[in-house]
Amino acid sequence: MARYLLKRILQAVFVVIVITLFVSYAVRLTGDPAVMMFAGGGGSVSEADLERVRAALGTDKPFYQQYLAFLHGLLTLDLGRSFASGAPVSNLIAAAAPSTLKLAFVSMLISIVMSIPLGIWAAVSKGKAADQIIRIFSLVGVSFPNFWLATMLVLLFSIFLGLLPPSGMVGFESYIMPTLTMGVILTATNVRLVRTAMLETLQSQYVMVARAKGLSERRVLYKHALRNCAIPLITYFGLQFGGMLGGLVVIEKVFSWPGLGTLAFDAVNARDYPVLQAVITVLALLIVGVNLIVDIAYGLVDPRIRLE
Amino acid sequence: MATATARRARFNNLEFILGAVLTTLIVLGVLFSDVLFPGGAAKVDLAARLTRPFTSLAHPFGTDPLGRDVLARVLAGGKVSLLVGVVSVIGAVILGTVLGLVAGYYRGFWDMLLMRFADIQLAMPFILLAMTFVAIVGPSLTNTIFLLIISEWVKYARLVRGQVLSLREREFILSAKAIGVSNFRIIFQHLLPNLLGPVIVLMTLNVANNILLESSLTFLGLGIDPTTPSWGGMLADGRTYLQTAWWVSVFPGLAILLTVLGLNLLGDWLRDTLDPSGRSSRP
Numbered sequence: 001m002a003r004y005l006l007k008r009i010l011q012a013v014f015v016v017i018v019i020t021l022f023v024s025y026a027v028r029l030t031g032d033p034a035v036m037m038f039a040g041g042g043g044s045v046s047e048a049d050l051e052r053v054r055a056a057l058g059t060d061k062p063f064y065q066q067y068l069a070f071l072h073g074l075l076t077l078d079l080g081r082s083f084a085s086g087a088p089v090s091n092l093i094a095a096a097a098p099s100t101l102k103l104a105f106v107s108m109l110i111s112i113v114m115s116i117p118l119g120i121w122a123a124v125s126k127g128k129a130a131d132q133i134i135r136i137f138s139l140v141g142v143s144f145p146n147f148w149l150a151t152m153l154v155l156l157f158s159i160f161l162g163l164l165p166p167s168g169m170v171g172f173e174s175y176i177m178p179t180l181t182m183g184v185i186l187t188a189t190n191v192r193l194v195r196t197a198m199l200e201t202l203q204s205q206y207v208m209v210a211r212a213k214g215l216s217e218r219r220v221l222y223k224h225a226l227r228n229c230a231i232p233l234i235t236y237f238g239l240q241f242g243g244m245l246g247g248l249v250v251i252e253k254v255f256s257w258p259g260l261g262t263l264a265f266d267a268v269n270a271r272d273y274p275v276l277q278a279v280i281t282v283l284a285l286l287i288v289g290v291n292l293i294v295d296i297a298y299g300l301v302d303p304r305i306r307l308e
Numbered sequence: 309m310a311t312a313t314a315r316r317a318r319f320n321n322l323e324f325i326l327g328a329v330l331t332t333l334i335v336l337g338v339l340f341s342d343v344l345f346p347g348g349a350a351k352v353d354l355a356a357r358l359t360r361p362f363t364s365l366a367h368p369f370g371t372d373p374l375g376r377d378v379l380a381r382v383l384a385g386g387k388v389s390l391l392v393g394v395v396s397v398i399g400a401v402i403l404g405t406v407l408g409l410v411a412g413y414y415r416g417f418w419d420m421l422l423m424r425f426a427d428i429q430l431a432m433p434f435i436l437l438a439m440t441f442v443a444i445v446g447p448s449l450t451n452t453i454f455l456l457i458i459s460e461w462v463k464y465a466r467l468v469r470g471q472v473l474s475l476r477e478r479e480f481i482l483s484a485k486a487i488g489v490s491n492f493r494i495i496f497q498h499l500l501p502n503l504l505g506p507v508i509v510l511m512t513l514n515v516a517n518n519i520l521l522e523s524s525l526t527f528l529g530l531g532i533d534p535t536t537p538s539w540g541g542m543l544a545d546g547r548t549y550l551q552t553a554w555w556v557s558v559f560p561g562l563a564i565l566l567t568v569l570g571l572n573l574l575g576d577w578l579r580d581t582l583d584p585s586g587r588s589s590r591p
Contacts, residue, residue, distance in 0.1 A: 011424070011427060014424060014427075015424070015427045015428050015431050016431075018424075018428050019428060019431060019432060022440075023440060026440050026441075026443075026444055027440075027443075029444050030443060030444050139569065139572050139573060139576065140565075140569060142572060143516065143520075143565055143568040143569035143572050144565055145520055145523055145524060145527075145543075145561060145564045145565065145568075146524065147524055147527050147543070148543060148557075148561035148564065148565070151543065151546075151547060151550065151557055151561065152557075152558070152561065154550065155550060155554050155557065155558075159550060159551055159554070239430070242430055242431060242432075242433045243433055245433055246433025246434055246435040246436060247435075249433075249435045249436070249439075250435060250524050250527070250528065253528060254547075264436070264439055265439070265528065268439050268442065268443045268530070269529075271443070273443070276439065276440070276443060280436050280439070280440060283433075283436060284431050284432060284436070287430070287431045287432075287433070288431045291430065291431070
């Protein structure tokens, strides 16, 4: 186990290093931040002023020193200041991250609550009408552009029916449309995963034994079969985390949700590179972290996986 | 059991017919949009501004606030989506297949490099990569295609690598090696034809997925230039007058949905036909 753990952690560290290197270097390629800071102000800027700003930002140093400074900043939670607002980047992230994580959590919850019973139902009625209907639902669901589904929900619930607020985060009602959009789209993918995992489990002998013992079908499915296919399912759901955060970035934009996606998006438009660099790094760290936890948990529960 | 299988087979045929009809209709409509609506996508008719859909024969899907025909614009906008979808998949499949073959066949350093690339890609969702990339080079058609190739090739490489790993120990490859066939010929003549099935399935599903990604990028203003008609761009415009003209936002989205659905139906059917063991379904 120690070997497996070490290997996984080293891999995660490698990914983090490559991504932070890539993002830091990419941000540097976009141009001289000193010039960009003055670009909006108009008027002439002397070379001495630019030098002073560069020294203050640390961009006069060679790349490797800047990269190390960024890593140091990441560890000490001091990520510099936003070009646009002057606020500390770590404060901006601390303010936006909870809104995104709440959306992510509720969306995932919705998709799990919907996809497990539907997937089991499809697996049990394999080839019958229910299975086909669930399959059609799933195919249509994965074909939906998430931002368009969000727009159509706004059209229906906010404009035609006037029931829900079209944007912002003003309370419980605000969560309904964003999480429903993400939840439905995730469910469309997950239903098939649950169905496949369940079909495999239903073939196994302990399910046959459970049925032969005369246990109720409900007990067989939810107690014996579901528990056994829970491990691969948790891995799939964990791996989905990154894709889901990517999707949330788009959905946040539609609902003007004050999260990390909106923060990153505004940073791209304002060419606010310290913020963009920090948000992308934080999101990547989050994804690597979740994947690592899932991998380790999988290795703990299923010893076979450690041998791969 | 027999009836379930028969029903399943019927459903598969239905799936194929629906997928083929949807895809063909949309592709034909988009390809011949200039013939169907000569100069229609850009034609401004202020007298017919904000015509509601299904009320006028001249504008079956209505018109936008500038008086442009929504149907004509939807058909013209499809060109960009189909172009990006097809070209990016061709690029990704060539790059990914070659690297997957090399990594799976030679193992060692290249294999490790490829698998670490896959790890990185997993931690860097497409939209985030796109934001960084677009912040540097700016949005454009070629950049969008390039970006999609960069982010999608790993899928093919992983699929092909997995296939090669199981094929390379099979008798026909071992005997080819034994009689001294060159590595190059083993890879391209013996291995490649054996893994085309799952790759074709993945390609069909990938065109659909890339159309979705392109439209969301363009919707965010990070993709295609807004002056070129495109589905994502029309939806971004439409949002500003969602209150007054819902149809401007409904039809381009419906076009994306139906195109992607058609391709997904075809891909699903192809998977049952070409890849019954479901190798291409692994993420």
